[in-house]
Amino acid sequence: MTETVRLNATRDAQIIPPMAFVAPEGIHALPVDVALGQRPTATMEFVRGLFPGGDDALWQSAAPFYQLVTEAMASAGLAFSGFGLFALDTGGVAHCSFTVAAYASDHTDPEIAAQGILAVLSSDPMNDARWLDLPCGPAVSRITLRELTLSADMTASGEQARLLTGQIQIHVPFPTGPFTAVFTIDTAAMEYWGEFCDMTTAILQTVSFPVSADEPDADGPFSEASV
Template identity: 60%
Template structure:
């Protein structure tokens, strides 16, 4: 298990009830679990890991932005938040964000919780909602693709404006050990690598452990 995975498991294990999982190399976890007093120093450490070949000028300019992002994520109640950056052959990188949130649920049976979640998500015709059977129990995935028009001033007509396509994968996993629902969310605009990101989420879900 790599150092990042151990760090993630340590963070998640402090929640109630416990949940552990492993992510691939390339994810950089935001310090959403630190105190407000620790946040500035944690952001400095984060940007050094995110930009290992950077310099003091880059780190000092980027740290306040990620400190603000971390504060926003923590306020939103996220248990885990990370940026995924993966180098590709040639120029450019593939990037995504991964978050995990815990929601309170009234379920007493994981199968019933999954069925109810699937029925709710399937009501939206834009959702591709499906049941999953994971090693840890039932879950529900929901895939949504969005096309956004980029507003280019003095550009071509609206129908010819460039489009940005983004994809989101959400997976709802009922806790078998308590009335909670784990929600994994991966967002990306690197749609060229959509298949790889889908495989990545599948691999992460295979590592879920509610007995950590």
């Protein structure tokens, strides 16, 4: 089941205009937008959804960890943070992290903002930076691959190992205000890199900037009930 995620937040005393996107089935959202006093209950609901086949012992032991993760993500200013878990035909699970943040970019034209972002990201040879034309407007993608060295005490074999990870990051300037959204997907399940790229593309096709937090854009795809 997909969910329409609608974001409307305040950053440094500035109101960030509303933005919406559809999160695909398999993405489990941490309750970063829930008030601090309500997070223990919300985190428990998150854990039950993340481990639907678990029991009270598992949920009770996992909830404190994910509550700390939620508080860390919220403190970092993320508007959305979640884990993607996708069952495989082989019986395993492909996993990723998915976050959305917004930063003040002081622009009046989203295309000019995107041109500036592309110039900055392209200056780093480690980045594969590209221009995107999305239904919601211009954007810039950045793909980076990194190889990490895992020490022997972190591996099942007891020997040092190397781990390849990938990150997909999309900068989307708001057309409704001087902010830029940043969608980031990280994964170490590189054998399913193509599937994660396709998932990212599907998410980006649903991004919209409603006129207000209460009223969806009449020309956009978000006339259905939202979360």
